[in-house]
Amino acid sequence: xxxxxxxxxxxxxxxxxxxxxxxxxxxxxxxxxxxxxxxxxxxxxxxxxxxxxxxxxxxxxxxxxxxxxxxxxxxxxxxxxxxxxxxxxxxxxxxxxxxxxxxxxxxxxxxxxxxxxxxxxxxxxxxxxxxxxxxxxxxxxxxxxxxxxxxxxxxxxxxxxxxxxxxxxxxxxxxxxxxxxxxxxxxxxxxxxxxxxxxxxxxxxxxxxxxxxxxxxxxxxxxxxxxxxxxxxxxxxxxxxxxxxxxxxxxxxxxxxxxxxxxxxxxxxxxxxxxxxxxxxxxxxxxxxxxxxxxxxxxxxxxxxxxxxxxxxxxxxxxxxxxxxxxxxxxxxxxxxxxxxxxxxxxxxxxxxxxxxxxxxxxxxxxxxxxxxxxxxxxxxxxxxxxxx
Amino acid sequence: xxxxxxxxxxxxxxxxxxxxxxxxxxxxxxxxxxxxxxxxxxxxxxxxxxxxxxxxxxxxxxxxxxxxxxxxxxxxxxxxxxxxxxxxxxxxxxxxxxxxxxxxxxxxxxxxxxxxxxxxxxxxxxxxxxxxxxxxxxxxxxxxxxxxxxxxxxxxxxxxxxxxxxxxxxxxxxxxxxxxxxxxxxxxxxxxxxxxxxxxxxxxxxxxxxxxxxxxxxxxxxxxxxxxxxxxxxxxxxxxxxxxxxxxxxxxxxxxxxxxxxxxxxxxxxxxxxxxxxxxxxxxxxxxxxxxxxxxxxxxxxxxxxxxxxxxxxxxxxxxxxxxxxxxxxxxxxxxxxxxxxxxxxxxxxxxxxxxxxxxxxxxxxxxxxxxxxxxxxxxxxxxxxxxxxxxxxxxxxxxxxxxxxxxxxxxxxxxxxxxxxxxxxxxxxxxxxxxxxxxxxxxxxxxxxxxxxxxxxxxxxxxxxxxxxxxxxxxxxxxxxxxxxxxxxxxxxxxx
Numbered sequence: 001x002x003x004x005x006x007x008x009x010x011x012x013x014x015x016x017x018x019x020x021x022x023x024x025x026x027x028x029x030x031x032x033x034x035x036x037x038x039x040x041x042x043x044x045x046x047x048x049x050x051x052x053x054x055x056x057x058x059x060x061x062x063x064x065x066x067x068x069x070x071x072x073x074x075x076x077x078x079x080x081x082x083x084x085x086x087x088x089x090x091x092x093x094x095x096x097x098x099x100x101x102x103x104x105x106x107x108x109x110x111x112x113x114x115x116x117x118x119x120x121x122x123x124x125x126x127x128x129x130x131x132x133x134x135x136x137x138x139x140x141x142x143x144x145x146x147x148x149x150x151x152x153x154x155x156x157x158x159x160x161x162x163x164x165x166x167x168x169x170x171x172x173x174x175x176x177x178x179x180x181x182x183x184x185x186x187x188x189x190x191x192x193x194x195x196x197x198x199x200x201x202x203x204x205x206x207x208x209x210x211x212x213x214x215x216x217x218x219x220x221x222x223x224x225x226x227x228x229x230x231x232x233x234x235x236x237x238x239x240x241x242x243x244x245x246x247x248x249x250x251x252x253x254x255x256x257x258x259x260x261x262x263x264x265x266x267x268x269x270x271x272x273x274x275x276x277x278x279x280x281x282x283x284x285x286x287x288x289x290x291x292x293x294x295x296x297x298x299x300x301x302x303x304x305x306x307x308x309x310x311x312x313x314x315x316x317x318x319x320x321x322x323x324x325x326x327x328x329x330x331x332x333x334x335x336x337x338x339x340x341x342x343x344x345x346x347x348x349x350x351x352x353x354x355x356x357x358x359x360x361x362x363x364x365x366x367x368x369x370x371x372x373x374x375x376x377x378x379x380x381x382x383x384x385x386x387x388x389x
Numbered sequence: 390x391x392x393x394x395x396x397x398x399x400x401x402x403x404x405x406x407x408x409x410x411x412x413x414x415x416x417x418x419x420x421x422x423x424x425x426x427x428x429x430x431x432x433x434x435x436x437x438x439x440x441x442x443x444x445x446x447x448x449x450x451x452x453x454x455x456x457x458x459x460x461x462x463x464x465x466x467x468x469x470x471x472x473x474x475x476x477x478x479x480x481x482x483x484x485x486x487x488x489x490x491x492x493x494x495x496x497x498x499x500x501x502x503x504x505x506x507x508x509x510x511x512x513x514x515x516x517x518x519x520x521x522x523x524x525x526x527x528x529x530x531x532x533x534x535x536x537x538x539x540x541x542x543x544x545x546x547x548x549x550x551x552x553x554x555x556x557x558x559x560x561x562x563x564x565x566x567x568x569x570x571x572x573x574x575x576x577x578x579x580x581x582x583x584x585x586x587x588x589x590x591x592x593x594x595x596x597x598x599x600x601x602x603x604x605x606x607x608x609x610x611x612x613x614x615x616x617x618x619x620x621x622x623x624x625x626x627x628x629x630x631x632x633x634x635x636x637x638x639x640x641x642x643x644x645x646x647x648x649x650x651x652x653x654x655x656x657x658x659x660x661x662x663x664x665x666x667x668x669x670x671x672x673x674x675x676x677x678x679x680x681x682x683x684x685x686x687x688x689x690x691x692x693x694x695x696x697x698x699x700x701x702x703x704x705x706x707x708x709x710x711x712x713x714x715x716x717x718x719x720x721x722x723x724x725x726x727x728x729x730x731x732x733x734x735x736x737x738x739x740x741x742x743x744x745x746x747x748x749x750x751x752x753x754x755x756x757x758x759x760x761x762x763x764x765x766x767x768x769x770x771x772x773x774x775x776x777x778x779x780x781x782x783x784x785x786x787x788x789x790x791x792x793x794x795x796x797x798x799x800x801x802x803x804x805x806x807x808x809x810x811x812x813x814x815x816x817x818x819x820x821x822x823x824x825x826x827x828x829x830x831x832x833x834x835x836x837x838x839x840x841x842x843x844x845x846x847x848x849x850x851x852x853x854x855x856x857x858x859x860x861x862x863x864x865x866x867x868x869x870x871x872x873x874x875x876x877x878x879x880x881x882x883x884x885x886x
Contacts, residue, residue: 036685082470084459307692346685350681355695355746
């Protein structure tokens with residue numbers, strides 16, 4: 001009898017021990033990704049400046065003091081004007097984390113002779129080490145692709161003043177994030193172009209009854225030289241990928257490739273929004289020919305479908321993973337590009353006023369300087385937000 | 390007429406009602422003037438900022454880009470951008486409709502009904518750098534006439550905008566957000582409770598009044614409660630308890646009019662009565678929301694579809710009149726009754742609301758099928774005319790290719806007359822010897838299609854069929870027979886100006 005009690009207590013003790021060890025092991029297990037470390041989401045400021053521009057798109061965190069900008073300031077572009085017409089926003093605002101204030105960094109004229117069709121600032125935004133700001137423009141007159149202009153890439157100085165603009169046949173509605181390899185005195189930029197042959201939003205494919213899908217969107221590489229104290233010079237333009245899907249849309253202006261993230265080995269990752277995919281363009285920094293569409297994709301498919309739902313902006317997060325914002329719900333999706341695997345997603349916008357919640361709200365993403373949190377914009381609320389551990 | 394307040398004036402009314410009952414042999418007049426009220430079509434404040442900038446070409450310049458604009462008047466000749474500089478948005482909307490019954494009711498015919506709404510909302514951060522504040526003022530101009538009151542003799546009126554013709558202040562409040570992640574916001578001022586409580590977002594597409602402010606509060610609360618076209622002073626808080634739970638609650642004036650007697654829309658004709666002498670209305674609602682902010686989604690699992698579940702209740706401290714007994718213990722229907730209904734202090738109700746997405750197209754995520762349901766009851770059924778009501782239905786959003794803003798809906802509503810009032814009907818028959826059937830329940834079905842023709846114009850054909858109008862009451866034109874079931878066709882337009 002006594003042995004039986006001893007056995008019972010031993011079994012019980014071992015069970016507790018096993019559970020305890022399992023709990024400890026689990027507690028000490030490394031997170032499999034970045035998103036599970038994120039727990040809080042807060043609104044930081046309104047992104048609408050004095051002229052009432054709306055619809056924040058791009059985000060960029062300033063790396064060092066430069067002109068009126070200070071290290072860690074956050075730049076935000078606006079795509080819409082005060083009447084919320086898409087492709088008519090002309091402002092860039094700066095968020096100052098120390099004070100929590102927003103100030104207007106740049107306010108461009110509605111029409112620039114060097115920018116065909118006018119100005120509508122997109123998610124294409126970067127600030128070079130030399131301080132020059134480069135921003136994309138995909139303009140419209142009436143808020144739809146019916147009056148879309150070819151657009152341009154605009155260069156601003158450190159005070160937010162217009163300096164010059166680049167246009168040409170290889171530049172048509174610069175739409176996506178700018179991925180940059182900045183060497184100081186030279187730089188290589190990548191921008192997606194989504195405007196080729198897009199009709200107005202009321203032109204429909206007779207079979208699908210939706211606007212036709214045009215497979216002419218590209219990713220353009222721009223090689224710059226940056227003479228000391230002088231304006232960057234555009235030395236060369238190379239289309240490194242073409243055939244991405246693009247489509248006009250009544251509510252969303254257009255669908256096209258948006259997110260761009262450059263890897264250290266020269267691979268460029270692209271979010272192909274309409275095809276719900278993330279693809280890879282090999283040797284993006286050096287290649288001289290364009291990857292074209294094959295098997296319904298442009299480049300190597302890294303991830304398709306699943307949690308991706310109109311993938312838009314994309315950036316690197318700790319663990320050498322990619323974080324992608326969904327345009328058609330309020331989620332961000334974490335992807336391991338090496339394993340070609342979606343890890344998980346998190347709701348960072350659960351606005352039930354949209355269906356699905358957060359539909360059409362999320363665009364720009366940017367890591368905070370400490371690498372632990374990230375900024376994002378909500379274009380329905382016109383706010384800059386932060387997600388933190 | 391109100392049945393929540395047994396004070397003298399009301400008693401006089403009740404006697405008057407009773408006299409009419411005795412004269413007509415019908416209990417129908419119990420609900421005369423007691424038309425249920427609902428949320429009118431919502432104004433899209435964000436939409437108002439989407440006005441085009443085409444007005445500069447002259448008086449009719451706004452017509453030059455009429456298909457694209459979100460608002461018919463565009464930027465209103467520069468007024469909207471000018472207001473926008475100060476963080477203000479001006480939104481205006483005209484709802485016009487024609488409903489007609491082809492069968493049933495007390496008589497056949499059609500009626501035009503209209504509502505003009507104007508809202509001015511100011512974002513205090515845009516206006517003067519004050520974060521998290523919103524100031525809101527709105528007004529209504531109600532025109533046309535009510536088919537439900539004139540032709541149908543129904544409890545659940547076919548249109549949510551049916552109300553007395555008037556021009557009135559509706560809401561006047563200030564809302565302030567507090568705490569990190571805006572966990573708390575407080576709203577203070579003149580408020581219409583149908584804007585926030587008991588709301589089913591999917592139900593708002595329907596025209597019938599019962600998909601807005603439900604029958605239980607409409608019939609039971611003094612003046613129908615602080616809901617369209619009325620409102621009341623109060624304060625409400627909304628607090629994010631924890632993912633995914635929100636709590637919303639408030640305390641308001643117990644009645645939307647200072648006056649004890651009469652039609653509250655008539656005794657508070659401009660909406661500026663601001664009563665604080667009429668007891669207290671307290672209400673609270675717990676909301677379970679998915680997706681919650683920060684919720685994780687695994688690629689290996691089937692992701693839940695979005696849903697909101699609400700559980701709430703209200704209490705009103707006003708006196709509530711017994712539906713059967715007078716204060717001497719005599720049935721109110723008896724000729725020997727003194728006509729003074731037995732007074733009860735306060736009444737309460739509990740409710741539950743569900744919105745659940747059932748299906749979402751992967752090809753076009755705007756295309757969804759949703760189900761909604763709402764049920765509420767007033768347990769103290771002897772002191773209220775309606776003790777239960779419920780709605781249920783489906784909505785199909787983006788039902789046709791590239792019609793992302795269209796919605797097809799099919800739904801139903803049911804309301805039940807309290808046992809005390811049904812007993813009163815029987816007593817009327819007993820004491821008068823005339824036809825007075827005991828009221829039971831009223832049910833209706835509705836089928837509607839909301840067609841977004843342009844950004845500013847919605848066209849909405851609608852069909853409703855009402856079973857057992859008012860729970861079974863005599864037809865005023867044929868007092869020995871009940872009102873027949875009614876088939877109603879309607880066409881509504883919402884125009885964002």
